[in-house]
Amino acid sequence: MDGPVIELTDLTKKYGSFTAVGNLSLSVDKGEIFGLLGPNGAGKSTTILMMLGLTEPTSGTLRVCGINPTTNPVEVKRKVGYLPEDVGFYEDYTGFENLMYTARLNSIPEMEARERVMHLLERVGLSGEESKKAGKYSRGMRQRLGLADVLVKEPEVIILDEPTLGIDPRGVNEFLTLIERLSREEKNTVLLSSHHLHQIQTVCDRVGIFVGGQLIAVGDIDTLSRELFSHEPLVIEAGVSLPEDPMKAAETIAQIKQKLVEVDGIVSVEVNGNIFRSACSGNVSGDIARVILDSGFVLTSLSGKEYGLDDIYNRYFEGYEKQR
Amino acid sequence: MIFITVISRDMKNSDNISAGKESSRALHPFMTMVNKEISDYIRSWRFMILLLLVFLTCLGSVSVSISNIDEAVKANATGDSFIFLRLFTASDGTLPSFFVFISFLGPLLGLIMGFDAINVEENRGTLSRILSQPVHRDYVLNSKFTAAIIVLSVMMFSLGFLVTGTGLIAVGIPPTADEFLRIVFFILISILYISFWLNLSIFFSVKFRQPATSALAGIAVWLFLTVFYSILVSLIAKAAQPSANASAGQVMAYQEFVMNLFRVLPGQLFSDATTTVLVPTVRTLGPLTVEKIYGTIPGSLPLGQSLLIVWPQLTGLVAATVICFVLSYILFMKREVRSR
Numbered sequence: 001m002d003g004p005v006i007e008l009t010d011l012t013k014k015y016g017s018f019t020a021v022g023n024l025s026l027s028v029d030k031g032e033i034f035g036l037l038g039p040n041g042a043g044k045s046t047t048i049l050m051m052l053g054l055t056e057p058t059s060g061t062l063r064v065c066g067i068n069p070t071t072n073p074v075e076v077k078r079k080v081g082y083l084p085e086d087v088g089f090y091e092d093y094t095g096f097e098n099l100m101y102t103a104r105l106n107s108i109p110e111m112e113a114r115e116r117v118m119h120l121l122e123r124v125g126l127s128g129e130e131s132k133k134a135g136k137y138s139r140g141m142r143q144r145l146g147l148a149d150v151l152v153k154e155p156e157v158i159i160l161d162e163p164t165l166g167i168d169p170r171g172v173n174e175f176l177t178l179i180e181r182l183s184r185e186e187k188n189t190v191l192l193s194s195h196h197l198h199q200i201q202t203v204c205d206r207v208g209i210f211v212g213g214q215l216i217a218v219g220d221i222d223t224l225s226r227e228l229f230s231h232e233p234l235v236i237e238a239g240v241s242l243p244e245d246p247m248k249a250a251e252t253i254a255q256i257k258q259k260l261v262e263v264d265g266i267v268s269v270e271v272n273g274n275i276f277r278s279a280c281s282g283n284v285s286g287d288i289a290r291v292i293l294d295s296g297f298v299l300t301s302l303s304g305k306e307y308g309l310d311d312i313y314n315r316y317f318e319g320y321e322k323q324r
Numbered sequence: 325m326i327f328i329t330v331i332s333r334d335m336k337n338s339d340n341i342s343a344g345k346e347s348s349r350a351l352h353p354f355m356t357m358v359n360k361e362i363s364d365y366i367r368s369w370r371f372m373i374l375l376l377l378v379f380l381t382c383l384g385s386v387s388v389s390i391s392n393i394d395e396a397v398k399a400n401a402t403g404d405s406f407i408f409l410r411l412f413t414a415s416d417g418t419l420p421s422f423f424v425f426i427s428f429l430g431p432l433l434g435l436i437m438g439f440d441a442i443n444v445e446e447n448r449g450t451l452s453r454i455l456s457q458p459v460h461r462d463y464v465l466n467s468k469f470t471a472a473i474i475v476l477s478v479m480m481f482s483l484g485f486l487v488t489g490t491g492l493i494a495v496g497i498p499p500t501a502d503e504f505l506r507i508v509f510f511i512l513i514s515i516l517y518i519s520f521w522l523n524l525s526i527f528f529s530v531k532f533r534q535p536a537t538s539a540l541a542g543i544a545v546w547l548f549l550t551v552f553y554s555i556l557v558s559l560i561a562k563a564a565q566p567s568a569n570a571s572a573g574q575v576m577a578y579q580e581f582v583m584n585l586f587r588v589l590p591g592q593l594f595s596d597a598t599t600t601v602l603v604p605t606v607r608t609l610g611p612l613t614v615e616k617i618y619g620t621i622p623g624s625l626p627l628g629q630s631l632l633i634v635w636p637q638l639t640g641l642v643a644a645t646v647i648c649f650v651l652s653y654i655l656f657m658k659r660e661v662r663s664r
Contacts, residue, residue: 045662045663049660049661049662052456054452054455054456054660054661055660055661073461074458074459074460075458077456077457077458077459078458080456081456082456084449084452084453084456084663085663086449086663087449087453087663088448088449088450088451088452088453088663089448089450089453090448090450091448101356101360102453102457104350104351104353104356105353105356105357105454105457105458105459106353106457106458107350107351107352107353107458108350109350110350113350146453149453153457153458161663
């Protein structure tokens with residue numbers, strides 16, 4: 001199919017006077033892994049519910065696989081697999097039976113369904129556990145069963161709402177690798193919502209940052225960091241050994257800070273203990289080292305770092321809070 | 325208990341058969357959901373306990389009415405007194421008769437089958453998972469209702485025919501076609517009555533997130549309608565009582581008024597309807613003047629006429645059921661379903 005798989009235009013959802021999602025426009029292309037990033041209550045889940053036709057938008061239009069989910073939810077749900085935030089299974093049914101039920105709801109012929117379910121259970125690493133009651137599954141196993149459940153209908157689009165919540169770090173890694181591999185192999189479009197920056201960073205092609213119902217930035221992580229920190233793309237941290245006397249130390253800090261600010265290319269300097277954190281427009285680590293050494297202080301460490309999603313996120317969030 | 329195993333065996337058989345057939349063609353999703361709900365009901369402990377309870381009480385009432393039926397037979401030596409139907413209505417006062425039992429246990433059955441229909445699915449997080457499958461949202465509600473009605477119907481018919489069969493063995497007089505049809509209609513009315521309570525409890529299960537709250541709400545309504553409402557009506561009746569020298573028209577109007585107050589009760593509608601169907605000599609449900617009775621030939625009504633008398637009652641029961649269903653439908657369709 002040509003064109004974007006998910007297309008949202010001016011989407012707004014209001015609960016009374018509260019705007020959960022405001023004027024959201026977004027498009028996701030086929031085969032992409034898109035990350036919806038935002039704090040709790042930012043409107044991520046509401047957006048997802050609207051995509052599945054589980055709730056109606058107040059205004060705006062949606063297209064998922066070229067179908068309008070508000071008027072034709074069943075067709076959309078045939079093509080979209082959705083893993084809710086805290087997926088529930090019938091606890092007195094086995095994992096296998098739970099998946100078979102999903103397969104039957106999708107009108108998959110019985111024999112084919114059996115094969116597919118067994119294959120998927122193996123794929124998500126649950127083979128051997130299929131005859132265990134779903135109520136006895138651990139959180140991570142349930143989440144993996146949920147992923148298999150989503151895949152039973154062979155969806156074109158997979159929507160995962162906070163899929164890594166409550167799984168241990170190793171499980172998270174396994175889970176994300178699994179999602180990534182599935183998406184690459186089956187050419188599925190994946191929409192992943194999370195408030196966990198690092199997880200999104202590792203798997204997503206593009207990220208949309210969502211705060212207070214507004215999509216405040218979209219793009220891949222490189223673009224985002226370049227946009228945001230265009231004047232100060234680099235941070236250089238310099239450690240200096242300070243005198244023990246607090247009076248003298250404060251004096252030294254002020255002295256060094258003064259000198260650093262004067263250096264060409266340094267935009268701002270922050271001090272944290274004995275670490276001087278300089279935001280720079282280019283790599284001026286040589287200059288920084290020279291300034292400190294020339295002034296007769298001892299340089300203990302010097303390191304440059306690039307901005308990660310953390311910084312991007314915080315920066316956007318700060319900006320948004322200030323606006324309000 | 326025999327027919328529990330029969331039912332569950334039947335279920336298993338049909339499962340296997342359908343599994344064989346389905347290799348080529350899949351079942352409609354709605355039927356899949358109904359199948360699942362039925363097997364969930366039948367396997368649940370609650371249903372077993374209910375069934376046992378209903379079974380025992382019915383056994384009790386039938387044994388009482390069988391021991392009383394001899395007198396009925398002796399008293400009506402002329403025949404044509406619908407002796408078989410006495411199985412459902414006769415009682416010596418120690419235990420209520422079968423149809424009184426049903427009017428008492430029916431609400432309980434309906435309430436217990438439905439009070440956790442929707443909210444438990446919601447709390448377990450299975451509702452949002454099911455709704456993300458390609459099924460219409462009302463399938464969830466409809467399948468719960470359909471499955472419960474199927475299970476209840478099978479149960480009521482089995483019980484009704486069990487009583488008929490026991491009576492046949494004990495009394496030795498086979499029922500006439502008219503009697504048999506009356507029994508069938510009695511069972512159908514019972515199912516209608518139970519389905520009113522079922523829909524009411526499904527409505528509460530949509531309305532309240534906690535199953536305990538919804539069960540309590542159902543029981544509260546039941547208690548209000550069976551106990552407190554009649555107290556209320558008798559208070560109103562006392563206040564509205566016409567004076568001793570009121571005209572006959574006034575007394576009639578007063579009687580009608582009190583009757584109509586009672587007819588708001590689904591229980592009253594049910595007992596009116598069942599009495600008329602099971603006791604063919606009942607000619608009217610309203611007050612009768614001497615002028616009306618004068619000149620009538622004592623005898624029983626044919627089934628069609630009996631049904632005609634209770635037609636308003638049946639319509640009322642259907643209406644009450646539909647109102648409950650529509651309310652829960654509207655509430656459920658408008659609901660935003662989030663994961664837990």
